[in-house]
Amino acid sequence: MNLIGLSTGRRDLPGAEHVLHELVALLGRPAVRLACTHFVGGFVELSLETAAAVPLPEGLSPGEAAVEAHRLGGGRAVLFDGAEELTGVLTVEALVGRSAIERVTVLAGADPGPEARVDTLGHLRPVRVGGTLTLATTPGLLTGGGHGLVPFELADQGTCCGGH
Amino acid sequence: MGHGHHHHHHDEPPHDHAADLSVKDEELEPGELSRRSLMRRAGLLGAATVAASAGAAVAATGPAAASGPDHGREPRNGYLWLSGDHHIHTQYSGDAMYRVIDNVRHAAAFGLDWMVITDHGGPQHARIGVEKVNPDIVAARAEHKDVLVFQGLEWNIPGAEHATVFVHPGRREVEVLKEFENSYDGSVKGSGSGPADEALAVAGIAFLGQAVRNRRIPDALFLANHPARRGIDSPHEIRAWRDADPNVAIGFEGAPGHQAAGMPKPLGPGSGRGFYAGSPSGASFPGYPLESYRTFGGFDWMTATVGGLWDSLLAEGLPWTISANSDSHVVYGETATRGPGTNFEVNGFHDDPVYGQPTTLTAGDFWPGYYSRTTVGAEDFSYAAVMNALRAGRVWVDHGHLIAGLDVRLRETGSRRGVTLGGTLEVRKGRRVELVVEVDLATRPNWAQFVPKLARVDVIQGDVTGPAADRDVFTTPTTRVVKSFEVTANAGNKVTFVYPVGVVDRPMYLRVRGTDGNHSAVGLLGAPVDPAGPRMDVVGDADPWVDLWFYSNPVWVRPVG
Numbered sequence: 001m002n003l004i005g006l007s008t009g010r011r012d013l014p015g016a017e018h019v020l021h022e023l024v025a026l027l028g029r030p031a032v033r034l035a036c037t038h039f040v041g042g043f044v045e046l047s048l049e050t051a052a053a054v055p056l057p058e059g060l061s062p063g064e065a066a067v068e069a070h071r072l073g074g075g076r077a078v079l080f081d082g083a084e085e086l087t088g089v090l091t092v093e094a095l096v097g098r099s100a101i102e103r104v105t106v107l108a109g110a111d112p113g114p115e116a117r118v119d120t121l122g123h124l125r126p127v128r129v130g131g132t133l134t135l136a137t138t139p140g141l142l143t144g145g146g147h148g149l150v151p152f153e154l155a156d157q158g159t160c161c162g163g164h
Numbered sequence: 165m166g167h168g169h170h171h172h173h174h175d176e177p178p179h180d181h182a183a184d185l186s187v188k189d190e191e192l193e194p195g196e197l198s199r200r201s202l203m204r205r206a207g208l209l210g211a212a213t214v215a216a217s218a219g220a221a222v223a224a225t226g227p228a229a230a231s232g233p234d235h236g237r238e239p240r241n242g243y244l245w246l247s248g249d250h251h252i253h254t255q256y257s258g259d260a261m262y263r264v265i266d267n268v269r270h271a272a273a274f275g276l277d278w279m280v281i282t283d284h285g286g287p288q289h290a291r292i293g294v295e296k297v298n299p300d301i302v303a304a305r306a307e308h309k310d311v312l313v314f315q316g317l318e319w320n321i322p323g324a325e326h327a328t329v330f331v332h333p334g335r336r337e338v339e340v341l342k343e344f345e346n347s348y349d350g351s352v353k354g355s356g357s358g359p360a361d362e363a364l365a366v367a368g369i370a371f372l373g374q375a376v377r378n379r380r381i382p383d384a385l386f387l388a389n390h391p392a393r394r395g396i397d398s399p400h401e402i403r404a405w406r407d408a409d410p411n412v413a414i415g416f417e418g419a420p421g422h423q424a425a426g427m428p429k430p431l432g433p434g435s436g437r438g439f440y441a442g443s444p445s446g447a448s449f450p451g452y453p454l455e456s457y458r459t460f461g462g463f464d465w466m467t468a469t470v471g472g473l474w475d476s477l478l479a480e481g482l483p484w485t486i487s488a489n490s491d492s493h494v495v496y497g498e499t500a501t502r503g504p505g506t507n508f509e510v511n512g513f514h515d516d517p518v519y520g521q522p523t524t525l526t527a528g529d530f531w532p533g534y535y536s537r538t539t540v541g542a543e544d545f546s547y548a549a550v551m552n553a554l555r556a557g558r559v560w561v562d563h564g565h566l567i568a569g570l571d572v573r574l575r576e577t578g579s580r581r582g583v584t585l586g587g588t589l590e591v592r593k594g595r596r597v598e599l600v601v602e603v604d605l606a607t608r609p610n611w612a613q614f615v616p617k618l619a620r621v622d623v624i625q626g627d628v629t630g631p632a633a634d635r636d637v638f639t640t641p642t643t644r645v646v647k648s649f650e651v652t653a654n655a656g657n658k659v660t661f662v663y664p665v666g667v668v669d670r671p672m673y674l675r676v677r678g679t680d681g682n683h684s685a686v687g688l689l690g691a692p693v694d695p696a697g698p699r700m701d702v703v704g705d706a707d708p709w710v711d712l713w714f715y716s717n718p719v720w721v722r723p724v725g
Contacts, residue, residue, distance in 0.1 A: 011356075011446050039446040042357055107455050108688060108700045125443075136454050141428065141704045150703065152454055153443040 001033070002053045003070060005063030006046040013037060016044035020078055023048070026057050029079070034100065036075030036128065040065040047075055073131035080126065080133060089119045089142055092149075095135065101126050103134045107152055112137070117148035123155035238584070243541030243558060245569065246550060248278035249532040250328045251318070251389055251421055251489035254300075255514040256283040256293035260493040261502050263516060264300035267492060267532055268308050274533030274611060275565075278312035278540075278550045280330045285320050285349035292512025294342045305333075312547050317341055318389065319368070320350035321405075323361030325390060325397045328489075329372065332383035332547050340381045344371060357447040362401055366408040373409035383551045387487055388416035392456045392465045392473075393440050395448030399473060400635035406477070406484065414555050415484050418467035418474070418715055419563065420459065421491020423535050425528025426706025432496070433528045437462055437701040437708060451636060455688055461679070461698025461713045462563055462706075470624055470687050470694035471643040478673050478718055479640035481628040483586065485554060485717055488536040488561035494527040495534075534611045535708065537562055539570075541585065557586025560676075562714035566616045569604030572676055574719045577664070588720040597665040597721055599623060599674050604658055605651070612709045619681025620696075623647040623663045628671035628720070644693040665721070673718035680712040 006023060010016040016037055024032050027050065034049040045066035056062055069075060077083075082099030092104045093114035101124075106112055118135075119142045126135040140150030252267050253260035264281055271279045281301055283293050298315060305313050315337050316330025329344065331337045346352060348368030355361040372384040386405065391397045397416075405413040419438070426437035435441050437459045444450075444457070460468035467474045467486050477484040501524075503515025530536065541558030542549035553559070560570045574589045575582025577596040583589045591597055601623070606616045626643030649661040665674065679698070687694025698713060 013445060039444070039448070039450065042446050044446050107458065108685065138458065138700065139702050141702075147705075152457075154441055154703070156441075 002050045003067055004048050004050065004054065004056055005065070005067035005070070006048070006056065007061040007063040007066070008044055008046060009061070010044050011042060013044055016046065017078055020046050023057065023060070024079060027054055032079060033081055034075075034077060035079040036066075036070060036077050038066045038069040038075055040069065045069075070128075073128055075128045077126050077128065077133060083124065086120050086124055087122070089117050089144070089148065092116045092118060100133050101135050102132050103129075104149070105134055105136050106149060107136060107138045109139075112149060117142060117146075119143050119148060119150050121150055121155065123153070124151055125153045239543055242571075243543065243553070243584070244545060244549075245539050246277035246312075246542050246545065246553075247533065247537040247539045248276055248280075248312075248550065249489045249492075249536065249538060250280040250314075250316070250330065250387060250487060251282050251417070251491045252279055252532050253283055253318070253491070253493045254281060254297065255502075255516065256289060256297045256512065257318075257493065258284065258286070258288070258508045258514075261500070261514055261517050262492070264297060264313075265304050265307065266517070268304040268311055268313055270534070271532035272308050272311045274531060276311060276533035276537070277545070278314070278547075279532055280314040280316045280328060282316045282318040282328050282330070284318050284326075284351075285345050286351040288508065288512040289317065290342065290345045290349065290352050294345055295338055296513060298338045312545070312550060314547065315341065317345060317349075319345070319348070319386075320352075320355070321388070321397075322348065322350040322353065322355035322364040322368070323357045323396075324350075324365060324401050325388060325394065327386055327388045327405075329384065329386050331372075331381045332551060334382055336380050340372075340375050340384075344368065344375075347371065357396065362404065365401070366404050369405055369408035369413050372412045376412070383548065384412055385551055385554060386413040387485070387554075389489075389491070390420040390438065390440075390464065391416045392452070393420065393438070394442050395444055395452045395456060398449035398451075398636060399476070399638045402473075402477070403632070403635050406482065410482065411555065414557075415486055416466065417464060417489060418486030418561055419463045419488040419536060421489050421530075421536065422528040423462055423490075423563065423708040424496035424530055426701055426704065426708065427496065427528075428705050428707075431525055433526045434704040435528060436703045437706040438464075439528055440464075440701075441703050449636075451638070453688075455700065458703070459701045459706075461683065461711050462701065462708055463698060463713060463715070465688075466638075467715065468698050469689065470645060470697060471626070471639055471641070471689045473638040475624075475626050475643040476632065476637050476640040478675075479626055479629050479643065480631055481671060481720075483555075483557045483717075485557050485559050485586075486561060486715060487538040487554075487559070488563065489538065490530050490532045490534070490536050492529045492532055494524060495529045495531055496525070496527050498524040498527055535564055537565070557717045559585060560714060560716040562712070564612065564616055564709055564712040565606055565610040566680060566712040566714050567603050567618060567678065568606050568608075570676070570714070570716060571600075571602040572716055572719055573600045573602075574598075574665075574674060574721055575600065583719060585717045585719055588722055590722050590724045591668050592725045593669065593723045594667060597668050599663040599665055599719070601649075601661045601663070601676055602658065603651075603660075603678070605655060607657055614709075616680060616712055618651045618659075618678055620651060621649045621659075621661060621676060621678040622696075623649075623661075623674060623676055625665070625672060625674045628673060628722075639689065645687075645695065645697075648696070668721050668723050671720070671722045673720045675718040676716040678714045680710075683711045
């Protein structure tokens with residue numbers, strides 16, 4: 001496994017993820033096993049696990065702190081093996097079976113059973129907890145009706161109201 | 165409660181400057197000067213007094229000393245309990261729309277006695293709004309003598325969240341607010357989230373305290389708003405604000421506004437209750453758990469967690485009050501829109517609202533007084549008394565008008581005296597103590613047209629263990645629910661519960677919480693701490709009317725002799 005780090009100079013997650021996707025496009029998605037953001041000193045840095053050794057494209061700043069944070073088992077995954085397979089409403093069993101996600105948790109509650117349903121809402125950002133790729137969820141409404149689990153991190157966090 | 169007892173307010177300065185040597189003798193009122201002379205003769209004025217007034221000796225002074233100049237002077241017939249809201253936006257905020265008078269008229273109709281106008285700090289507001297809103301507020305005061313209307317602002321705390329800052333009315337209220345905003349607002353100053361920003365926040369609070377001591381304004385208060393929403397108010401920052409001037413920085417929102425934000429789509433915003441739907445960013449305090457980004461029974465995680473952050477502050481033996489407010493910007497189901505051609509960027513305010521469809525179902529707010537209330541025990545109906553009551557911690561808060569009144573009293577068993585919320589009972593070692601909780605139950609419908617039914621009252625108790633060694637600690641080990649009282653169906657208009665605290669051999673505090681009993685869950689620190697606490701609110705499915713809670717501030721007890 002090869003690990004590269006990148007300093008984005010960005011403080012915001014969307015901005016850093018934009019840089020991440022540009023980098024993955026340069027390297028080619030198949031070459032990237034895992035791409036994570038890390039909060040380092042108020043900035044959002046990136047780490048990428050790649051299948052083979054790749055040089056950091058010219059003009060980009062290496063991110064040693066992100067590499068170190070990754071080695072310590074941290075990171076918020078933007079891309080991971082199987083991420084593209086996870087759409088719509090899935091069982092916990094399917095989520096774990098089809099992707100690199102190893103564990104699903106529920107905030108303020110016990111871990112869900114394999115049959116519990118999770119609505120991906122088109123936005124999954126599992127977090128490495130001690131190196132274990134973990135999707136934190138909360139109870140929520142499923143698309144199409146009924147109750148189940150939804151990701152804790154939401155793409156739409158009500159930014160229209162974020163300034164209130 | 166409290167209505168019908170109003171008399172005309174007066175602008176009595178709340179601070180007694182006699183003991184404050186930073187105020188020169190010739191600047192004192194005659195009464196203050198004679199008190200200072202008396203204190204000088206008695207040898208009471210010296211370095212220690214000055215240090216205490218500057219906030220440097222906080223830890224040594226304890227809750228009684230820090231809880232305000234009026235501590236212990238309960239009026240013969242009890243306090244006047246006045247309901248209010250310290251977090252309200254108007255057309256002078258870019259993301260809001262109402263006139264000042266719109267908010268005041270609604271607040272008066274929905275039963276509030278006091279309110280604070282808090283438009284967002286920022287370039288336009290600092291240049292235009294902070295001045296232009298004042299005549300609107302002055303006119304509203306004249307039109308609604310039954311409501312105390314404070315001017316404040318919602319401060320972008322450098323390096324952190326927002327806060328209400330407000331001042332006692334007076335000749336220089338605008339001047340001081342404007343100088344404060346231009347010098348210390350994070351948006352005006354373009355702040356980030358580093359140590360320099362944290363220092364600027366502390367300097368801002370100290371500036372307010374100095375403005376009071378210099379007699380530029382009679383009084384000023386700070387309360388942090390929606391403190392856990394984005395995880396960027398770290399525990400050490402909150403402690404630093406408190407210690408910057410404990411007479412100014414007195415608390416935070418126990419419950420945020422925007423309580424309708426969790427109403428389900430398509431007839432509601434479908435967000436998190438309080439618009440708490442976020443997750444950590446680079447500016448967040450990394451120690452906070454993911455649960456802190458959600459509300460629990462409508463309350464902020466810092467307050468809702470028994471043994472959590474709020475309790476860890478109280479365990480230091482220092483007062484820290486909670487509040488519940490509307491954060492009114494645009495109310496849920498609004499049928500008006502901003503005036504056509506409105507241009508906040510240029511004008512610094514929005515044009516007056518006009519009727520206009522479609523009905524806004526994505527707005528998450530309630531009018532002031534409609535749902536959230538901060539009720540304070542004031543000595544009289546005045547601006548000064550409301551500010552003193554907040555500072556003294558004589559405060560309880562509720563949602564949906566769950567209760568009509570609350571009298572919490574800690575006393576020596578068998579005694580009729582005792583102290584109420586915010587007060588400290590000094591008890592001789594070996595004497596037994598009891599907590600008496602008297603609740604006036606709701607007998608009339610709330611603004612959702614039902615009579616709320618209180619199901620349970622919890623007593624929460626914790627040890628006072630002194631200053632926190634770790635300024636970032638957000639738990640305290642001894643605080644837990646010690647007793648729960650069920651409210652029976654045929655309870656009538658009033659219920660009284662007595663909790664025997666027993667012999668007090670160490671300083672402690674007790675606080676009270678109650679619920680309609682519809683939604684409960686084991687607290688985040690486990691069943692032994694809180695077996696049936698508030699449930700984490702479901703994003704997109706949180707009807708605020710069927711999950712009602714009230715919380716009181718603490719009452720303190722200290723063994724002596």
